[in-house]
Amino acid sequence: EAVLTQSPGTLSLSPGERATLSCRASHGVSSAYLAWYQQKPGQAPRLLMYGGSTRATGIPDRFSGSESGTDFTLTISRLEPEDFAIYYCQQYDSSLSVTFGGGTKVEIK
Amino acid sequence: QVQLQESGPGLVNPSETLSLTCSISGGSINNYYWTWIRQSPGKGLEWLGHIYSRGSTIYNPSLRSRLTLSVDMSKNEFSVKVNSVTATDTAVYYCARLQFPRGYMDVWGRGTTVTVSS
Numbered sequence: 406e407a408v409l410t411q412s413p414g415t416l417s418l419s420p421g422e423r424a425t426l427s428c429r430a431s432h433g434v435s436s437a438y439l440a441w442y443q444q445k446p447g448q449a450p451r452l453l454m455y456g457g458s459t460r461a462t463g464i465p466d467r468f469s470g471s472e473s474g475t476d477f478t479l480t481i482s483r484l485e486p487e488d489f490a491i492y493y494c495q496q497y498d499s500s501l502s503v504t505f506g507g508g509t510k511v512e513i514k
Numbered sequence: 515q516v517q518l519q520e521s522g523p524g525l526v527n528p529s530e531t532l533s534l535t536c537s538i539s540g541g542s543i544n545n546y547y548w549t550w551i552r553q554s555p556g557k558g559l560e561w562l563g564h565i566y567s568r569g570s571t572i573y574n575p576s577l578r579s580r581l582t583l584s585v586d587m588s589k590n591e592f593s594v595k596v597n598s599v600t601a602t603d604t605a606v607y608y609c610a611r612l613q614f615p616r617g618y619m620d621v622w623g624r625g626t627t628v629t630v631s632s
Contacts (some may be wrong), residue, residue, distance in 0.1 A: 434536075434577035435609075437616060438616060438617050439620035440616075440617070442559075448611075449608055449610075449622040449623065449625050450559065450619075450622060451619050451622070452618060452619060452622075455613070455616055455618040455620075456616055456618075461620065463537075493558065493559055495617075495618065495619075496617075497616065497617020497618070500572075501520055501564075501572045501617070502561070502572065502574065502575070503549070503551075503564070503574075503612075503617060505541075505558055505559040505560070505561065506558075506560065507558050508558050508559075
């Protein structure tokens with residue numbers, strides 16, 4: 406099964422800045438089976454993106470997803486105060502198993 | 515709007531069995547995949563396994579020997595049992611709906627904290 410490595414571990418940015426989060430797969434992962442989640446303290450994760458680049462219901466368009474080979478990127482174009490959180494990528498593989506990346510924390514600089 | 519609610523003991527003795535149930539409201543359990551995910555204190559997310567409404571299961575290989583997932587369609591709920599627990603099973607346990615075939619979780623419960631301790 407693929408291992409998902411997220412980088413950086415922590416991203417320190419100011420509101421209004423652009424955030425670029427990386428999720429690298431150890432081997433072939435199709436973007437069709439790649440999702441992103443946001444988790445705030447004390448809350449359950451919330452689905453942001455699925456299929457690599459499709460926003461979930463109610464997710465603002467400042468969130469976008471892209472792919473380049475085995476590298477997947479979540480971009481937040483202009484950080485809002487409510488965007489400071491931990492973000493996880495997740496993949497679903499051919500054995501029907503689920504794997505999460507280790508997470509990237511986006512904190513206020 | 516589908517909502518999920520986890521329930522079960524918050525404290526389990528070492529070596530015993532952890533049992534949790536996820537109750538589904540606002541929708542049917544039928545024709546969906548349902549999953550369990552846990553998060554140890556200060557750590558990331560770990561997938562435990564998922565079950566289809568008709569009972570077929572997929573387990574995390576690293577936990578397969580200790581896990582049992584089940585579905586009760588009459589009660590619109592599904593459950594997880596983890597045998598022979600140790601302190602490393604202390605975590606927040608989440609239930610979620612898994613969308614097949616893309617494999618993403620679009621509805622989550624709030625989570626329930628389980629502590630393994632004597």
